[in-house]
Amino acid sequence: MRRAASVFIVAALLAGQAHAAGCDKPVYLTLDTGHMGVAPLVAEVLEREQVKATFFLANEKTKTDGTSLDDQWAPWWKARAAEGHVFGSHTFDHVYWVADLKGGGFKVRPSAGPDAGKLLTWTAAQYCAELQRPADRFRAMTGQAMPHLFRAPGGKTSPALLAAAKACGWTHVPWSAAGFLGDELPSDRYPNAQLLQRALDHIRPGDVMLAHLGIWSRQDPWAPAVLEPLIQGLKQRGFCFATLRDHPAYRDAAQR
Numbered sequence: 001m002r003r004a005a006s007v008f009i010v011a012a013l014l015a016g017q018a019h020a021a022g023c024d025k026p027v028y029l030t031l032d033t034g035h036m037g038v039a040p041l042v043a044e045v046l047e048r049e050q051v052k053a054t055f056f057l058a059n060e061k062t063k064t065d066g067t068s069l070d071d072q073w074a075p076w077w078k079a080r081a082a083e084g085h086v087f088g089s090h091t092f093d094h095v096y097w098v099a100d101l102k103g104g105g106f107k108v109r110p111s112a113g114p115d116a117g118k119l120l121t122w123t124a125a126q127y128c129a130e131l132q133r134p135a136d137r138f139r140a141m142t143g144q145a146m147p148h149l150f151r152a153p154g155g156k157t158s159p160a161l162l163a164a165a166k167a168c169g170w171t172h173v174p175w176s177a178a179g180f181l182g183d184e185l186p187s188d189r190y191p192n193a194q195l196l197q198r199a200l201d202h203i204r205p206g207d208v209m210l211a212h213l214g215i216w217s218r219q220d221p222w223a224p225a226v227l228e229p230l231i232q233g234l235k236q237r238g239f240c241f242a243t244l245r246d247h248p249a250y251r252d253a254a255q256r
Contacts (some may be wrong), residue, residue, distance in 0.1 A: 009102060014096075015186075021140065023238075023239075023240035024205070025205040025237075025238050025239045025240060026205060026239070026240050026241070026242045026246065026247075027179075027205065027206070027207050027208075027209060027234060027239050027240070027241060027242070028054065028179075028206075028207070028208045028209065028241070028242055028243065028247055029051065029053040029054070029209050029211070029231075029241055030053065030054045030055070030151070030173070030208060030211075030244070031053050031054070031055050031056070031207060031210075031211055031212065031213055032055075032056045032058070032090055032151065032202065032210065032211075032212045032213070033055070033056065033057055033058045033059075033060050033068040033090060033094075033212070033213050034060060034068070034212040034213045034214035034215055034216075035061065035062050035063045035068075035213070035214035035215070035216055036039075036060075036062040036063065036064065036068050036213050036214055037062070037063040037212045037213075037214040037221070038213060038214045038221055038223045039073075039076060039214065040048040040076070041052050041224040042184060042213060042223050043076070043079070043229060044224070044228050045223075045224045045228045046076050046083075046085075046230070047083070048228070049228065049231045049235075050197055051231055051241040052083070052084055052085050052086070052241065052242070052243045053085050053086075053241075054085065054086040054087070054088060054149070054173075054195075054243045054244045054245075055080065055085060055086070055087050055088070055213075056087075056088045056089065056090035056138075056149075056150070056151040056173075057069060057087060057088070057089060057090050057134040057138060057146075058089075058091055058092060058093070058094040058114065058134065058153065058162055059092050059093065059094075059112060059133075059134070059137070060094055060111075060112045061112060062077060062214075063214070065219055067112070068213070069092075069134065069138075069141070070139045074214065075158055077138065077141045077142055078141055078142045078143075080226055081138075081142040081143075081144050082130060082142075082240055085243065085245040086147060086244055086254060087138055087144075087146050087147065087243050088147060088148075088149035088150050088151060088173065088244070089131045089132070089133075089134040089135055089146065089149070089151075089239040090134065090150065090151050090153060091110075091130045091131060091133075091134070091150070091152070091153060091217075092113065092130055092133035092134050092137070093107070093110035093111075093112045093113030093114075093115065093116070093130070094111045094112040094113075094153045095108050095110045095111075095127075095130055095153060096108060096109045096110070096111065096152075096153050096154055096156055097152055097156045097157055097158060097161050098119065098156075098244070099158075100158050100160045100161070101121065104119060104123065104124060104160075105123045105124065106120060106121075106122050106124075106127060106158075106160070106164075107119060107120070107121060107122075108120050108121075108122050108127070108160060111153065111190075118137065124164035124167070125168075127161065127164055127165065128164065128165065128167075128168035128170070128172060129152050131165060131168070131170050132178065132211070134146065135148075136173075147244075147245070147252075147253065147254040147255070148149060148169045148170050148171060148253050148256040149170070149171055149172075149173050149244060149250060149253055149254055150165065150170045150171070150172055150173065151172065151173050151174070152172060153173055155175065157172060164170070164216060169256065170221065171250060171253035173208065173244060173250060174208070175208045175209065175210035176203075176204075176206075176207035176209070177210050178199070178202040178203050178204060178207050179203065179207040179208050179209035179210055179221065179235035180210055180213045181195060181198075181209055181210060181226070182195040182198070182222065183195070183211045183212055183215050183218060183221075183222030183223060183226075184212070184217070184218070186217065186219075186220070187219045187220035188219070188220075191220065192220060192225050192226045195222065195226055196226045196233075199226075199230055200230065200234070200237070201219065201231045203234065203239070205239070208244075208247070211223060211227070228232065
């Protein structure tokens with residue numbers, strides 16, 4: 001009986017692995033940096049649920065009186081890299097595109113770093129250098145190369161910005177309409193239960209989902225309260241989780 005039970009367990013595990021490998025309903029969880037207050041709990045949920053995510057890194061102010069890519073957080077990022085998650089650039093100083101300039105270049109506004117809040121004029125080369133800064137810091141923290149994927153803060157881009165980034169090797173990753181998980185919204189008007197149900201009702205195969213490692217303005221934190229039931233609920237509906245390394249639109253860029 002014991003041998004038969006062991007064979008059954010092994011067969012069940014192999015069947016589960018085969019199902020995951022052949023899943024025809026993939027979704028892609030992406031997490032941008034934030035105040036990092038929920039980051040340890042998010043990591044616990046991902047490990048417990050055996051879900052791999054894609055993280056987009058910027059050097060933002062944290063609840064630990066530092067920044068999200070400082071030496072205090074370096075071990076956390078190194079651990080996530082060792083677990084097999086995927087990473088991309090979110091610009092080092094969380095730099096928002098504001099407008100294109102005639103003749104080339106852009107108006108931008110960082111929300112972090114020494115120029116936070118200032119309206120700056122950048123060339124395409126300066127924007128490319130800003131995309132590279134998180135990659136350089138990531139390598140210093142983890143010893144790994146960052147894939148040439150990026151997400152513009154706020155998702156704000158223009159065709160000219162995307163072309164400039166592509167020219168220096170970077171591919172932009174937006175999110176799906178249903179994949180906006182709402183953790184940036186005020187919790188008094190959009191409580192966690194509502195956001196959870198909306199996501200479970202509307203997410204479809206292939207969607208890229210967006211959440212953060214802590215949003216300052218949300219009083220009732222979305223993560224990890226919604227994260228685990230969302231993962232579990234989507235799994236129950238037959239979805240599987242993959243990183244952007246497996247996404248047909250981004251897999252080539254993720255290998256660079």
